[in-house]
Amino acid sequence: MTMQNRLTINDIARLSGVGKSTVSRVLNNEGNVSPQTRERVLQVIEQQHFSPSKSARAMRGFSDKIVAIIVSRLDSPSENQAVRAMLPLFYQQGYDPIVLESQFSAERVKEHLQVLKQRNIDGVVLFGFTGLSAQMLTPWQDKLVMLARDIPGLSSVCYDDAGAVQLLMQKVLAQNLREIGFIGVSAQDTTTGQRRSEAYQTFCQEHGLTPHMALGELTYQSGFELIPQLLKSNVQAVICASDTIAIGAQKHLQQQQITGVQVCGIGNNPLLRFLFPESLSVELGYGEGGEAAAKQLLAQLNDSAPLQQRIIPGKLSA
Numbered sequence: 001m002t003m004q005n006r007l008t009i010n011d012i013a014r015l016s017g018v019g020k021s022t023v024s025r026v027l028n029n030e031g032n033v034s035p036q037t038r039e040r041v042l043q044v045i046e047q048q049h050f051s052p053s054k055s056a057r058a059m060r061g062f063s064d065k066i067v068a069i070i071v072s073r074l075d076s077p078s079e080n081q082a083v084r085a086m087l088p089l090f091y092q093q094g095y096d097p098i099v100l101e102s103q104f105s106a107e108r109v110k111e112h113l114q115v116l117k118q119r120n121i122d123g124v125v126l127f128g129f130t131g132l133s134a135q136m137l138t139p140w141q142d143k144l145v146m147l148a149r150d151i152p153g154l155s156s157v158c159y160d161d162a163g164a165v166q167l168l169m170q171k172v173l174a175q176n177l178r179e180i181g182f183i184g185v186s187a188q189d190t191t192t193g194q195r196r197s198e199a200y201q202t203f204c205q206e207h208g209l210t211p212h213m214a215l216g217e218l219t220y221q222s223g224f225e226l227i228p229q230l231l232k233s234n235v236q237a238v239i240c241a242s243d244t245i246a247i248g249a250q251k252h253l254q255q256q257q258i259t260g261v262q263v264c265g266i267g268n269n270p271l272l273r274f275l276f277p278e279s280l281s282v283e284l285g286y287g288e289g290g291e292a293a294a295k296q297l298l299a300q301l302n303d304s305a306p307l308q309q310r311i312i313p314g315k316l317s318a
């Protein structure tokens with residue numbers, strides 16, 4: 001346990017030679033404290049790396065109920081949709097949400113969880129990813145819901161990765177397009193990578209189609225740079241593992257004035273619909289997933305509800 005952990009407002013008051021209420025007034029930025037005293041208290045707070053506990057926060061009029069949302073990327077459109085859907089539910093129940101970012105680093109998640117434990121945070125929604133271990137997360141199982149990934153022993157809300165690819169493949173095949181390419185991401189990413197790529201390959205095998213695959217990153221740039229490889233194989237349609245990748249692929253086709261290639265994505269991103277309305281996409285249920293994760297976490301925290309693993313079904317967007 002760190003020094004920071006053990007200190008209370010009483011300790012700060014003692015070390016500063018003032019009363020507890022004075023420390024509280026300084027923390028609250030209220031008047032009625034001389035500049036010298038305020039300076040002294042702030043110095044002690046800084047020296048001791050003091051941060052007020054949840055109960056002290058409550059004393060200062062902040063909510064005593066806090067949930068953390070650990071996203072993988074703050075600039076991810078899909079994660080933003082999910083976060084936006086969960087926020088109103090937390091607010092309704094009097095929880096203040098705080099947002100942290102993992103950048104797909106298990107080490108960073110570990111650090112975040114350590115701090116959240118020290119701060120006695122009520123619960124966590126974690127956008128999961130490959131590389132997170134059950135060992136690290138199981139101690140949190142009663143107060144954690146994972147989104148986009150499942151780990152045995154934890155509540156989770158996942159998307160139907162394989163189902164989304166199948167929906168798109170069926171749709172383009174029904175249009176009698178048989179040269180279908182795929183732009184995916186590395187199989188080190190279990191869901192967006194491995195599951196979606198495998199669904200594509202399996203579908204090709206089952207329907208006697210020749211696979212044409214290119215793998216890159218979760219970026220516009222990847223779609224833009226990889227589609228030329230598939231065009232060399234005269235593809236008539238390209239399934240992209242995400243709408244972000246599909247936007248990049250469409251941008252290339254637009255720049256090169258290539259028409260007649262049906263581009264498909266996954267995620268029903270409004271930007272893809274706005275820029276390239278001729279694209280096909282699957283509504284994977286990010287909003288629904290965010291809502292489901294928030295509801296599950298609140299049920300665990302408020303009613304000790306049992307852990308639950310759920311998969312949101314996707315549907316072709318209109």
Ligand SMILES: O=P(O)(O)OC[C@H]1O[C@H](O[C@H]2O[C@H](CO)[C@@H](O)[C@H](O)[C@H]2O)[C@H](O)[C@@H](O)[C@@H]1O
Nearest residue numbers: 072076077078127128129148149189192242244
């Ligand atoms: O371009 P985006 O809108 O960010 O969508 C790309 C994919 O993002 C999500 O998957 C990635 O983050 C997940 C955690 O949220 C992680 O589990 C997964 O491995 C990453 O690929 C989202 O879940 C996918 O549906 C999006 O396609």
